[in-house]
Amino acid sequence: MTRPYVVTNVTIIDAVRMISKGFVKVKDKKIVAVGEGEPQAEYGWERIDGQKKILMPGLVNTHGHTPMTLLRGISDDLPLERWLNEKIWPAEAALDDESAAAGTALAIVEMIRSGTTCFADMYHLNREGAAALTEESGMKASLSRGMIAFGSKKEQQEKLKTAIDYAKSCQSSASGRLRGAVFPHAPYTCPLEFLRETKAKAEEAALPLQIHIAETRKEVKEHETKHGLPPVAHLLEEGILTKGSLAVHAVHINHSELTGLKDNGVHVSHNPQSNLKLGSGIAPLPQLLNHHIPVSLGTDSAASNNTLDVFDEMRQAAMVHKGLEEEANATDAQTILEMATVNGANALGFSNAGFIEEGYDADFIFINSDQAHMIPRINHGTLVYSATGRDVTDVFVEGKPLMRDGRLLTVDEEKIRHEAMAASEKLADDH
């Protein structure tokens, strides 16, 4: 779609406003006007009827491992440490670039279908392939080559160099829809000296650092025993978590770590469904928000969630803290929507996305609001408490349609589903 277009007669909702009958004009990848009522006619512009639709910003998933969609359902009821050691790491040993590509493609189908326009993806396989697939799909992403640094010093150096080179190549992608990040897996899989070197190289290349941290109580206890400080406090003190870094999970953190995250401009990816499913705990979202820490939402992988639906993640994030705190106002729909849109975009380095506003990238989705579970009242709560990814009908990134009326336009969904099944069967046959 290269012609400029205007979506008319549509309900527009983003984190800061709602327009009941409005329009959005799109030209050259950008939103060029938003308003109420009928837009002024413009010669040569296409019109898209938005009646009975909600137009909202595309969702942003700030933490995941796309190849692991192939491992969905292989281990459902184990805690993190046993899940990794007994099931996931042995299964991952059988993956290669080809099977990882099948998993990434499947994840891309699932994400577009459920309204995600931008995602983070960390893994160690098929990285060039993941960048190419993302480009082809039309989505935006922050990509990284994850590093587990149990090996020799030489192996560590090689891993670090490859990870930095990869992140740099993403950062300078031709489309500008990719960002690169540097992702040491966790403080318990990367020695401190390796984390220091990683941070130094990341800074040198102006790349953001992301890390799984403070995910379980066990991790925190063991870190304290070894280093005398809990992991978040320690990595803040070391200057490893700094402005623009993304702390993934941050479930078990204390009051001074909250202040430290805020003072140092660190983002947090809250992944409530993965944390609940693995029995890891529940991150202190109300406290993170009270400290004005920029929190976004992530699904983590389909092996610990088990879907990549950010609508589900919003609902879970909204609900669980109300129950925990016995306080219905512990979170509110607008804040949750802000986390899933603009905060996510900022966390991944896409500062021009996340709002339906003039000058922003035209990354938006349509929800079919003509359904029993959304009638009779449409507001911010509709998107957080009623909607699911299955209600998404259309997806646009930088103005380009990736899905129209439920049909994917940039990827061959049937082939991808078939290849993912075949890759999964091959893995099962080989074992």
Ligand SMILES: CSC[C@H]1O[C@@H](n2cnc3c(O)ncnc32)[C@H](O)[C@@H]1O
């Ligand atoms: C170095 S590749 C990524 C690595 O991370 C593992 N992983 C997936 N989810 C989690 C999680 O929630 N915590 C810790 N590690 C996780 C994945 O299996 C890969 O081995």
Ligand SMILES: [Zn+2]
């Ligand atoms: Zn993860």
